[in-house]
Amino acid sequence: MSTPPLVEARGIVKRYGPTVALQDGQLTVLPGESHALVGRNGAGKSTLVAVLTGLQVPDAGSVRFDGEPAPPLADRDAWRRKVACVYQKPTVVPDLTVAENLFVNRQPTGRGGFISWRRLRAEASEVLQTWDVRVDPDARTADLNVEDRQMVEIARALSFGARFIVLDEPTAQLDNREIERLFTRMRALQESGVTFLFISHHLQEVYEVCQTVTVLRDARWITTAPVGELPRAALVEAMAGEVLAARERAAVRDAVAPDAPVALEARGLTSPAYENVDLTVRHGEVVGLAGSSGSGKVQLAESFAGLHTPTGGSARLDGEQLVFGDVQAALRAGVGCVPRDRHEQGLVSGMSIGDNATMSVLGRLGRYGFVGTERKRGLAAQLIDRLDIHTEGPDQPVSDLSGGNAQKVVMARALASDPRLLVLINPTAGVDVKSKESLLARMDSAREDGTAVLVVSDELDDLRRCDRVLVLFHGRVVAEHAAGWHDHELIASIEGVDHGHGISPGDDPRTPGRSERGPGE
Template identity: 60%
Template structure:
């Protein structure tokens, strides 16, 4: 980690005194950051701390109200000079910019298929280069394939390959691991370390503090739109880092969070012999009233597809799903909702939000029929209903009419969870529910999901994140489409990770 010990070198990127307002909202106030050649510099902070605003300024998407930006000691390009900004900084944005209707190759080389508008595009060469870029991450996909047909993880690597193929000496990675499993994260980190040895610098934004300590040289903390501290990672312990992010000491409860002691009742969700060709086969498990069950597995395990099938997004080839003893018609979202199944989807941007609509419109999509007579929606009922959910989920929004796109990532996720809970579901299926949210928001969301079980419902948390799974009463593990292990409470990290990686642990008896 030599980068942190050589501060005299000219920074690849430097921001000083940056301020940005959006109306009455202060998004950044005299913020600063310095990224040195060959270092991986972490930027952390709670949702709404100003991280996304900084990214928009560093990439030229927004213009600061005050302050200065420099790259390699030279002032930043003029606002609007897209080509000049791209030559100085590449970015993997938190929200996917992959265009689903274009091919993999078209996405990787978007806007630069040919060195000159007068020269024809050499598609065969571009397909070959795209395949090689993705192969470097162990991703084997046909470059001519439509991007919309890829998995979430594959789309993420298409985005990463596009950013790194630009050849910039400064790359911003904004929550790059949020959609990757353990193997994908390992491949990405290996590539980052390789490029860092070649002098490329990275700004790494993540809510996973373990990744910060594993990958990064230095860390900068923002809180309430302001710079709080910059320090070598090796000199800032986890408790001190969390305290800098939140402004208060890390609680013992946050450090030692475990599932509540619950007494399960009758089976609310029963999955029997479920098979979806190409994803999973002969899947069986139950979730009882008052119980939170984890369905754990990597991206290739089939766990996400299984959770989505329970919620009606896919029709299984065989098998049966029951809620409270009654069969649920497969591949039918309205039927799943009618049966009492709520869903927090994996990707809030693609599956969970209508970004052009308000908090109220998003949060009440599943309960429109309750907000007025004869299919109408009364504004007063919609507002009252949404205000209750804003209070219940602690959503930081000025009001129900606030555009959901104006919220931070954590508060957007709370809107998605609010909508899933709006129907008072018997069974809540939550797929990576704390994906891309800060430490405290994660704790709150997982606690709220647990409360649904405490109140007599059942919850199924589909995730490969250990923090998500710690709130579960028991965990069912999938590997390559099959259930390979089950754990009651008290499992160790090593046991669960080994099972998710195919080294099966003990099976618990079905209850």
């Protein structure tokens, strides 16, 4: 007789307005196993976890625990007895002790209803001892290392009665030795009846610690298989999908001349998010930055746009020193930027389309602080036409626009200053197919005009337009792919599989050979 699932999700659908975050989410986890959930950014993993942990109600589909329907969303105590998630960002309160964190909002009380500190310490010690978490219950949580903080969060979840623990990128901030200790503890907890859902961008870890893997792609369930029966090449292909030869080839274009002048030159750039990055982008060249969510690619690109100040290294734009940490200085130097979030960073919702599109070049539209209204309207009309923004005119509120047209306004503002360097961060995120092609066409036009373009994206179609793609892994550039790369090659580099050495169909998944990481990664 087969073992009934501990957790079963079927046909999960979740929409946020017009965006379909999950179209067909499926997951079956057996008791006592470590089950991997993998997929590229945007595949639907976070949405499925939100449904499994009771943070979101699915629009369709069902979740069952031990064969019983999931608790009502409002019954948080019932959810805590079923499942808990240990996120990459700690949820413990740093200034409280370990014992206080274990029993926050449910401290044992004594006479008069006051907290019994003696019982609190005793019960905390019992929980830690039961689950072999070797941490002082009186230690301040902020003084613990990342590994021990994670174990405190796991112990807290287990103390509620939960036996299903979701680990969301648990190794992102651990070094190799800490990772080995975490995996050893996971195996010991499995033997005690704890079940894990393990989410990681590092596929070699999936093969090391998990028994089963589920793949999501494009908001849909793709496959579930025993890890030992799924070679790495097959797993990467499941994540990448079937790719037509026409899509694998880069867009037909002339190669950038090797003697084309260098626009951006960075040497030894270092910050908490990236380390010792050397980078050049020539005029008329599009260079892509790829990597997982914790790779440092976004922070690196944002540094060139003046949003961050590296702790080391330097950069020049057309031979002039680039000033970091100053957006206005970056604009004056000739950097145009499409930021990662058009709502939070890209648009002023209470202003018109014309105001949003021209706000970076107001100094060109008048003198002595006065802006010529007709000149501004004229430039705005040109940008609207150039970007094919579907609008009633420059005076229409930008808040009226669809996602695709709103993103075109952000692109219009970036291009309005005729930048020498155009930094695009997730430029086609959350837009329809037609708007996506229009935005990418503007990127191609900028390249043809001799602009240097730096593109950060999780979308392979965006990166396919690049002359080169650099892959960051834990803040370091680990691979470079020339135009014409195949999807599985790029994804293998992004996921840290052999760090650019390629994948052979005959790779043995049982010998993962985790790659080395730098200090503090």
